[in-house]
Amino acid sequence: MPSHDPILLILDLDETLIHATETPIGREEDFQVGPYFVYTRPFLTEFFHACHQHFQLAIWSASTMSYLAEVVENILPTGMELEFVWSRKRCIQRYDPEWQNYYYLKDLKKVKRKGFSLERMLIVDDTPQKVSRNYGNAIYLHPYFGEVEDEELARLSRYLISLKNLPNVRSIEKRTWKKYF
Numbered sequence: 001m002p003s004h005d006p007i008l009l010i011l012d013l014d015e016t017l018i019h020a021t022e023t024p025i026g027r028e029e030d031f032q033v034g035p036y037f038v039y040t041r042p043f044l045t046e047f048f049h050a051c052h053q054h055f056q057l058a059i060w061s062a063s064t065m066s067y068l069a070e071v072v073e074n075i076l077p078t079g080m081e082l083e084f085v086w087s088r089k090r091c092i093q094r095y096d097p098e099w100q101n102y103y104y105l106k107d108l109k110k111v112k113r114k115g116f117s118l119e120r121m122l123i124v125d126d127t128p129q130k131v132s133r134n135y136g137n138a139i140y141l142h143p144y145f146g147e148v149e150d151e152e153l154a155r156l157s158r159y160l161i162s163l164k165n166l167p168n169v170r171s172i173e174k175r176t177w178k179k180y181f
């Protein structure tokens with residue numbers, strides 16, 4: 001894939017773009033999926049539109065495909081297309097002996113196999129553990145739990161757009177982005 005193609009931006013879903021909970025949080029939900037009350041993160045629609053102008057977009061979640069597909073249908077602006085929507089099936093399951101639980105990893109090697117370049121790929125997630133194999137491609141944001149005053153996505157879109165022409169996204173430090181945006 002030539003380097004002048006737009007960077008591929010892979011977005012996590014839960015606690016990154018939305019918050020879904022079986023217990024309502026005291027204000028009206030944006031929509032429901034199965035037993036879940038779903039709250040979209042403030043600026044989500046603006047975020048999609050801003051990023052869509054400059055990036056190829058994809059969503060990769062460690063949730064099930066049936067839940068994921070229904071949420072995406074509710075949040076994606078009409079007519080907008082994604083490169084892919086991947087569920088937990090594409091994740092790698094690992095056991096954490098310290099916390100004695102299983103967790104899911106997103107390994108960008110799988111995306112590379114589809115023909116995308118690792119130098120031109122960013123993954124946004126609220127859980128560093130999930131992208132630990134590719135921290136050089138990762139951008140972290142605060143987990144979203146339904147706060148109405150949250151501004152992470154507005155800040156993040158400004159930051160992402162500042163990276164859009166980087167030949168190699170892995171060459172720069174990204175952990176400190178919130179100091180500047």
Ligand SMILES: [Mg+2]
Nearest residue numbers: 012014015126
């Ligand atoms: Mg998440």
